[in-house]
Amino acid sequence: MKSAIARTLTTLLHGALRGLLRAWVLVVPLVLALSLVRLGQLAYFWPSGYQASGADLTAVVIQGLRFDLKVSAIAGFVLLLLLPWVSGKVQARIAGVVAFVFVMASLVNLHYFGFYKTPIDSLVFGLVEDDTAAVLETIWRDFPVIWTLLLAAALTWAAIALHRGLVQRLQPDTLLQTRHAMTKVLVAVLVLFAMLFAGKGTLRQMALQRQHLTVTTSQFLNDMVPNGIIALKYAWDSRGQSQNLSDPLVGLKAMGFESPQAAAQALGLPMGSDEEVKAALYQHDPLPMGTAKKNLVFFLMESWSAEPMLYQSPQFDVLGRLAPTLTDPSKVCHFRNFDSAHAGTHPSLEAILFSTPITPLTLGDVGRKPIPWALAKVVKDAGYQTLFVTSARSGWRDLNRVLKVQGFDEVVDANTLKEAYPEATLGIWGVWDSYVFKYLSKRMAAQPTDKPLFVFVLTSTNHPPYDLPADYQRVPRDMGLWKGETNSETLIPNLDSYHYAADLLGGFVQEVQSGPLKDTTIIAGTGDHNVRSFGVYAEASRRYLVRQVPFVIWGSKLHCGNQLDQPASHRDMFNTLLPLAGIDAPYINAGRNLLKPLSAQPDPVNAPRAMFFTGEARNAQGMWQLGNKASFVCSSAKPPAAQCEFNALDDQQERARYGLLDWHVRISLKK
Template identity: 75%
Template sequence: MKHAIARTLTSILHGTLRGLLRAWVLIVPLVVALSVIRWGQLAYFWPQGYKASGSDLLAVAVQGFRFDLKVSAIAGFLLLLVLPWVSFSAQRRLVSGLVLVYVFLGFINLHYFGFYKTPIDSVIFGLFEDDTAAVLQTVWHDFPVLGTLLAVALTTALGIAVHRLILRWVQPDTRWNQRAVVLRLAVVTVAFIALLFAGKGTIRQMALQRQHLTVTTSQFLNDMVPNGVIALKYAWDNRRQSQNLSDPLVGLKALGFESPQAAAQVLGLPSATEAEVRDALYRHDPLPAATPKKNLVFFLMESWSAEPMLYQSPTFDVLGRMAPTLNKACHFSNFESAQPGTHPSLEAILFSSPITPLTMGDAGRKPLPWGVAQVAKQAGYDTLFVTSARSGWRDLNRVLKVQGFDEVIDANNLKADYPEATVGLWGVWDSFVYRYLEKRMAAQPKNKPLFVFVLTATNHPPYDLPADYQRVPLDMAQWKGETSEATLVPNLDTYRYAHDLLGAFVQTVQQGPLKDTTIVAATGDHNVRSFGVYADASRRYLMRQVPFVIWGDKLQCGNQLTQPASHRDMFNTLFPLAGIEGGYVNAGRNLLKPLPAQPDPMNAPRGLFFTGEARNAQGMWQLGNPKSFVCTAAKPPAQCEFNALDDQQERARYGLLDWNVRISLQK
């Protein structure tokens, strides 16, 4: 009996040792493969003329290795459930499959960075919420799919070769001397503890977490630290937290506030009770008596980046008929988008929501009273949503009618009205939107104001244009940005097409009977994908920048045209201008009002990106992360550094917007 028990314990000990050694042998090829991809990514996206210090590159290499070791060790630890007991051949197949998965995620992260200028984030889940077939078709058209698959195969083969080499050296399946029980026990203990610390990513300090991705002052280099596995994990965490609507305080607490009252105090808002805080979020300056209500036509332009406008000239004409309209417009040229994707920005603008996706579940089935369409409707407006895309995308056809739009006109409606329209990958050409708008606005009763929200689609990969459109030659010597993307010129062509049409529409309004009674405004949903990676710190702010332009009769533009601002400020500016008051959340500031002489937290000249980045006149940073601050001022002052008060106020503003959505959906 004793011998049987001893043999059983010895067998268990030997199996455990075999499993631990197999786990460590597994870790090596994973780390090698992930490290190879990281250095390949650095080389692939390294901008021409960009320089980085050796110490910064070393910091990226070391920190990247630590994250590679972390995710590889976690895989090894989880597989301890099977590695001690499977056959040698099954172990090799398991490792080969895992290497393939890690390598595939690494290359997804590589191309995701090339497209979104950031490691994998929660926008990636839109693959399953967009028109998936159209997305995949765009990927096939715009990305080196076959070359990437070949690179995946070669990197996977490298990892498998490394694994087999280490197997021959370590020989984890070799049976140890039956008498070496104490030695085996010691090796098991050391190997297990080492595996735990490898999964933690450190020995003495706290486990590697998201904040440890920042190791240099260069965001470009910091973005090289996460591998595809850890980036996807953090994206999933963000997604899960954003969808956790059961706890209204989860966003506030993540930003360092235990209650909405604590955040309100930072902003100088009334804060005795939660009800008082909510009331303050919806309080606005009263409009002058008898302010007339004007039509408000708002355009969310696909990929309207701010950068090409910097180089606009007669020989580099990227605006067409929009260019002459800007002389009498309010053009806010230091302006951030809310999100890096179309649907996230759409939700951020319509609902002042940092939470996305917000309306694709139950939340989209109940009216959100502070949404801009609901506010306009309550003010007596007819509300219209028009897009050249298909409104079935992201359930917009269902959601928008619940959220206050009387009519939703999409590619299918436009095709019915204009049989000559061709429905392509993302919808019809934008020109049919403008034809419809001119007809619809001319038919609007004069005693009923109209609010129109327009979403364009043509300036989108794969950058196709109508067959009869004459492309305008551009002097690319005028382009001062990065030029590494093959899609740059085709993208500039569709950019010009889209904004030339918008300019023609503005001119039609300004020269017609609606001139005195119509406000036209436009912004971009996000920056263009093909305009570089913005590795240089002085250009980093351009990665988030889109224009915001307002056209109207006798506009007084004020002194904020070049001050940092963002999407959150738009309807705080447009609603008072159109004569709409009350009902909308105090998400930002009125950009047509002069900046206050005394510091005012609710009207400070800052921009906010809803993934958690802010920018002031000096630079930009990730909320709550002083080490992430990058000076982006054109003429940096003597002290260009992180401002803790600015950060605290932006965290409070962001946290209250998050809380407003969550607490409202509790009811």
């Protein structure tokens, strides 16, 4: 009995080891074949007269090789279900099929780039959604199908030949047959972990993702990084994430309204027709005659939570140079009861730029076409030069493509900043935020006075793992002054990176306020979302903090009004900033103007409430999920004067606002 068990275990061990070694023997020719296609693609599409540095070319080749290794290792790992148990002849056939699929996908990617000037994206699925016969006929007429198939066959044959040679030389089936069992176990474990790390694409950093396709400032070179398999994978992801906008009433019905007219009625808006309701979403107070346009610089600060600011003091410094900029009410309006739109960077970014509760909105086909009410487009049409600056890689979530389509004249990212400042180091998320502020100072000083500038800045350093530059001087703090939760082991590192980012922003604000642009520039900043380091906010008394981020406006001769402590959220920011900057344009009224004094009379459209775009709302008493009375939680920085309870009218009006914003996106973008 024991000998039978031992024989079975030995057989399984031999099979596992044989499969792992066979998988690695398969990975090598796949990687080489994909890399050859990439080099051929670079040569085939190299623009006439185009110059690129050796460093950029090396970065593209190395990053491409890493993605090739990633997809090949994943294929080998999946095939472990078969490779240990099949014969050598079947193993060779499997290798041939996989090699052909990988090579053919990359050759398709090559031709796709030649047609669309982009790697394979979600449009590729038009092959089955459009007139398939017509598409295939067009491909047959316009592309070298025969030559492509012949090249695929030649590369596949070469991969098979290399695979056969490796099998004969390394003999994965018998290499360790006579070795000790413990040696076999050790080798199996090492080879397995090597396969896993290869599939991850890195040893110590995060796994290779879409954002890592951006390695240079050249879009052409970046487009050479993905092989056909990874491009197809990301295209599939985008397709799955894109929303079905065919039914414009989906969101309204989810909020309890059968039509946009019913929702408009709840808000006291005109409701004669769909067109009248839609027009009402764009109505706003006209600006006084002769209002001059000002530069508008907006910061979306990574993980810039509101809670640390509650405890700011000389003994607990989390703001650095930002602290003194928050004291003069004629120069700053600090909204202290403010929520983000989402719990993630990209959803908040989309909510701000496109006033959409639907996310992801722009990862598919929608992002490839101009959205008429996109913030940057509206401001650009008003006569501004528009600039997006980030310390991250703009290849993340396809921002490098989407933002230029949606109204930004320029997109400056980590690779641009690395080129401008060679001493900058590229980390997990990009370069240190300091290079953003260096770039902005130089750029704004050179801006022509007759062309107002709109800058949207996205920072990245205040993000896990909370790494900071080697020369950053950490600030000692009395942690006894921290009144929040202390469970997170990353609390102190997070406070350090928070201070780093806030201090840089404060330095920039001080520079502008003491310079020639002080009277012609509005600066604003908010956080994209709260962070888990500062707690889970399970206690009802602290629950109001769960979504809170700062919202601060700096300018000259400001009149902040009576809403600084009223509930507000991301949807209100540009309804406030655009009039302040002198921009009279057809922007959507996603929220209210926070500098406009609250009316003594009830006003559904301008009521002091906050909205979280996953379907939650908050008033001065507490917070709740829209349409769910039982979810209401009494939670407020100050005990409410009135009895704390669910307000059905508040809920109805917020459901109407949410439903109309959803409807507006769907009806406007419906195909």
